Amino acid sequence: MLNIARLVRPFLFVLLLAATGCHAQSSSTEGKLSPDLARRVEIMLRSKANLPPYYDVLIGPRAKSTVPGFDEITVTFSSDGKATRPMTFLLSTDGKTLAQFNKFDISKDPKEMVSADGRPARGGPENAPVVIVGFDDLECPFCAKMHAQIFPALQARYKDQVRIVYRDFPLVEIHPWAMRAAIDINCLAAQSHDGYWNVVDYIHAHSSEIGGSEKTVAKANETLDTLTREEGKRQKVNMTMLNACIEKQDDSVVRASMKIGSDLGVEATPALFINGERFEGALPIEYVYRVIDNALVAAGKTPPPPVPVPSPDASATTAGQPPARTSSE
Known part of the structure; x- marks a missing residue:
C-alpha cells in the first residue's frame, strides 16, 4: 500500500498547480471538479508522491473549508481493491493552488x-x-x-x-x-x-x-x-x-x-x-x-x-x- 507519509510530506507547504495558459473557471466553486481541473490535481499528486501508474486516484467534490480563499477536496488512493483513508486537501477558489496542512488544537495546556x-x-x-x-x-x-x-x-x-x-x-x-x-x-x-x-x-x-x-x-x-x-x-x-x-x-x-x-x-x-x-x-x-x-x-x-x-x-x-x-x- 501507499506510504501515506511520503504523500503528505510534500504538501506541508502550498503547492502551485499553475501551468502556462489560461483555464476557464466555474463561477461556483462548490461541486464536482471539471475534468481539466481534476486531471491537473491528479497529475500533481502523482508527481509529488511518485505514485505508480497502477494506483487509482479518486478526487471528491469541492466543499467549503475554514480557510479563506480555499475549498476542501478529499482524495482517495486505491490499488487492487485496497484504498487509503480519504485525505483532505485545500484547493484555492481560483483553481490554481493545491495545499495541505495539519491543524492541531493547542487550546489545552x-x-x-x-x-x-x-x-x-x-x-x-x-x-x-x-x-x-x-x-x-x-x-x-x-x-x-x-x-x-x-x-x-x-x-x-x-x-x-x-x-x-x-x-x-x-x-x-x-x-x-x-x-x-x-x-x-x-x-x-x-x-x-x-x-x-x-x-x-x-x-x-x-x-x-x-x-x-x-x-x-x-x-x-x-x-x-x-x-x-x-x-x-x-x-x-x-x-x-x-x-x-x-x-x-x-x-x-x-x-x-x-x-x-x-x-x-x-x-x-x-x-x-x-x-x-x-x-x-x-x-x-x-x-x-x-x-x-x-x-x-x-x-x-x-x-x-x-x-x-x-x-x-x-x-x-x-x-x-x-x-x-x-x-x-
Missing part, C-alpha cells in the same frame, strides 16, 4: 495531557509549576538508573518547583515479575504514599537481586510480597486490607495505567512527560534541566541558577543505554 491525579508524589505541591510524570517498570534496569540519578538531582535543584509522580508501565512481555511489583506497590500506595516510595526506591536499587539466587518468578513474587508487607508494618497501615489486596492481585489499575501510556505513544521505559512534553530513554541531565527551566519560564517562574558544566569524563546520563522495549529485539 500540555501539562494536563498526562494526569498526575491520585498518584503518590515527590517534590512540590499539587500546584507545582512543573509536573513530571514517569512511566515506570520496576524490573527495567534503565528505569532503575534513571531513578537513582535523575530524580535526586531534580529534587535537590528545583525543590518544590517540580512535582514527580510515577505511572505503571510494566513491560510484561520481557519482565516477568514487573506486573506483580506494580500491583503490590499500588496496594501499599492506597494507604501510604511514603511507604510506596520507600518500596519503589528499594526495588529499583536491588532489582537485580529480586528472586534471590534461584532467579525464579515465584521467588521474585514472594520477595515482592514480603517487601510490601514489611513496609506496610513500618508505616502502620491496615494489614488486613493490605494482605487482602496483595492476595487478590487485581491488575485492573495497572492495566489502566498501561493503556494511558499506550494512548500517549509510550513504547519503551523509562518515559517522562515534563509538563506534557514526552521523552523516552537515556537523557543527559543537562538536557532535562534545560527542558524544566523552559517549562518554568513558560509558567512565569524563575529557574534556579545554571548548573556548572560537568567535566568531559563525567557520567551524566540517566541510563547511558537505549531504553527497554516492549518486546525483545
Whole structure:
C-alpha cells in the first residue's frame, strides 16, 4: 500500500498547480471538479508522491473549508481493491493552488495531557509549576538508573518547583515479575504514599537481586510480597486490607495505567512527560534541566541558577543505554 507519509510530506507547504495558459473557471466553486481541473490535481499528486501508474486516484467534490480563499477536496488512493483513508486537501477558489496542512488544537495546556491525579508524589505541591510524570517498570534496569540519578538531582535543584509522580508501565512481555511489583506497590500506595516510595526506591536499587539466587518468578513474587508487607508494618497501615489486596492481585489499575501510556505513544521505559512534553530513554541531565527551566519560564517562574558544566569524563546520563522495549529485539 501507499506510504501515506511520503504523500503528505510534500504538501506541508502550498503547492502551485499553475501551468502556462489560461483555464476557464466555474463561477461556483462548490461541486464536482471539471475534468481539466481534476486531471491537473491528479497529475500533481502523482508527481509529488511518485505514485505508480497502477494506483487509482479518486478526487471528491469541492466543499467549503475554514480557510479563506480555499475549498476542501478529499482524495482517495486505491490499488487492487485496497484504498487509503480519504485525505483532505485545500484547493484555492481560483483553481490554481493545491495545499495541505495539519491543524492541531493547542487550546489545552500540555501539562494536563498526562494526569498526575491520585498518584503518590515527590517534590512540590499539587500546584507545582512543573509536573513530571514517569512511566515506570520496576524490573527495567534503565528505569532503575534513571531513578537513582535523575530524580535526586531534580529534587535537590528545583525543590518544590517540580512535582514527580510515577505511572505503571510494566513491560510484561520481557519482565516477568514487573506486573506483580506494580500491583503490590499500588496496594501499599492506597494507604501510604511514603511507604510506596520507600518500596519503589528499594526495588529499583536491588532489582537485580529480586528472586534471590534461584532467579525464579515465584521467588521474585514472594520477595515482592514480603517487601510490601514489611513496609506496610513500618508505616502502620491496615494489614488486613493490605494482605487482602496483595492476595487478590487485581491488575485492573495497572492495566489502566498501561493503556494511558499506550494512548500517549509510550513504547519503551523509562518515559517522562515534563509538563506534557514526552521523552523516552537515556537523557543527559543537562538536557532535562534545560527542558524544566523552559517549562518554568513558560509558567512565569524563575529557574534556579545554571548548573556548572560537568567535566568531559563525567557520567551524566540517566541510563547511558537505549531504553527497554516492549518486546525483545
